[in-house]
Amino acid sequence: MKPEPGILHIAKNVILVSLALFICWTGAFYITRSAYSHIAWQPHELIAFLINAMLGFILFGLCITIIGPLVKGREYEFFNELIEALKRISRGDFRVNLDSTLAKRKGRQGHDHPFAQLVEGINDMAANLKVMEELRQEFISNVSHEIGSPLTSISGFARALKDTTMDQEKRDQYLTIIETECVRLSRLSDNLMKLAVLDSSEHASQQTSYRLDRQLVTLVLSCEPQWDDKKIEMNVELEEVEIVADKDLMIQVWINLIHNAIKFTPKGGKIDIFLTQSEDEVNVRITDTGPGIAPQDQPRIFERFYKADQSRTRTAGGSGLGLSIVQKIVEMHDGSVSVSSEPGEGAAFTVQLPICSV
Ligand SMILES: Nc1ncnc2c1ncn2[C@@H]1O[C@H](COP(=O)(O)OP(=O)(O)OP(=O)(O)O)[C@@H](O)[C@H]1O
Ligand SMILES: [Mg+2]
Missing domain, CATH: 1.10.287 (Helix Hairpins)
Structure with a gap:
């Protein structure tokens, strides 16, 4: 021994x-x-x-x-x-990297020794804090950018509206832009709030048993004005499925996915929503006939603030938070969300949820 x-x-x-x-x-x-x-x-x-x-x-x-x-x-x-x-x-200086031989210099040998572990622990802590600090900085710069651009456009158009000689048509056009940018700012603040609540450990999930197919039908109908406006053909095929989940949070998941599908599908396109149940899981698949997502963007679209096509999303008015909220909620339910897409041939989002009882 x-x-x-x-x-x-x-x-x-x-x-x-x-x-x-x-x-x-x-x-x-x-x-x-x-x-x-x-x-x-x-x-x-x-x-x-x-x-x-x-x-x-x-x-x-x-x-x-x-x-x-x-x-x-x-x-x-x-x-x-x-x-x-x-x-x-x-x-706040996290560039600490203690020499791992420090503990040995004290005369203690081996990586298992408490002093060696203490040195490794401090190095790990500094490295993790450094990553968190970088994420925080990135988050702040993203939020500033997302708030900054609509504010610039609001103030620019408001200044232009001071011109009393401007004709009514142009005036209405500028006011519509200001209104759209205000809606975008308010949606951004809503999404940031949702993420903050989801991130906080205090968020108590209210798990109940309910019919998922009924929830999806209600949500598709509530979005009818948007998809009908674009003459989108909505095809819904749902099995009768009962799940145990936080009903309000799941509404957020489906709304974000359906809104994306409507937003990115061109006029006269088609959206399919399928709900199936296997032995141990429930599958919801939402496909559209939009522009699709390039392979290099697919792994990144669930990141906060990531937009695959900045120029297109700018006109579509998103802030790149919708899918990160979807992923967060689905993972809170021990499920997963994935995307498959060929550029130019639409996108398909699949949410898998485990079947469990309350
Ligand atoms: N159905 C889709 N078709 C094509 N691209 C999509 C689709 N869904 C998401 N994307 C891409 O993924 C990016 C991230 O989507 P996400 O929902 O997180 O943000 P957003 O829709 O731009 O803004 P938000 O949802 O915060 O209003 C989008 O900007 C878009 O580039
Ligand atoms: Mg979205």
Whole structure:
């Protein structure tokens, strides 16, 4: 069996101390012997033993006094580096990467040793905080951009409207743009709010058992003005399926997917919605005849603020948060969402949910 590192450490220290005592006593013996021969005096055996022992102790004390600060110095150096690293992290400087041999320098061997694990733990913590900080910065710059562009356009058109000589048609056109941008800002704020609530661990999911097919029919009908306006053919084929899920959150999933399908499908296109149930899962598939999504964009469209085609989405007025909300909610239900698409041939989004009981 492999000896415990602690026992090894104690054994090593005992050997070192014994060796030091042995050297000190031997040194004391030769020093006193040469001193006696110099002064030509031979003390009594007991006196000689006591003088030898005292000198041995004095030499040993000297050794400790000299070596002690050196050992302590290494210990202080180790803890100072750790404390310095923690101070940098607390100041928001996450570029900390402690030398993994630091713990070994303190005289402890092996990656399993608590000091080595402490060094690795601090490095991991700094790396994770760095990633989170980068995400936060990216999030802030995305939000600023998403808020900034509609505000610029609102203020530009509002300024133009001050021109009293402008004809009514142009005036109406500018007002419509201002209204659209305001709606976009309010949807952005709504979506950010939803994400914040979903991200917070306090969000309590209200799981109930309900008929998914009925929920889908209601939502498709509520979107009728939008798809009817674009003369889109809506084909809905739903099996009778009962699921256990948070009903309100699931509404958000279907609305976001259906809205995307309507938004990206051109006039006169077609949208299919299928609901099927297998032994252990429920499948909802929403396909459209829109422009589709390029293969390199498909893995990224679920990222927050990601828009596959900036120019097209700009006119469509999205902020790139809808699918990340869908993914978040579906994953909260232990399900998955995926996309398959050929550019120019439409897109198909599939949501898979496990069948479970309340
Ligand atoms: N059915 C679809 N057809 C083609 N592209 C799509 C489709 N659904 C999503 N996308 C692409 O994925 C991107 C991300 O979609 P997402 O729903 O997250 O954002 P959005 O619709 O642009 O804005 P939001 O939903 O926040 O209003 C879209 O900008 C678009 O490029
Ligand atoms: Mg969307």
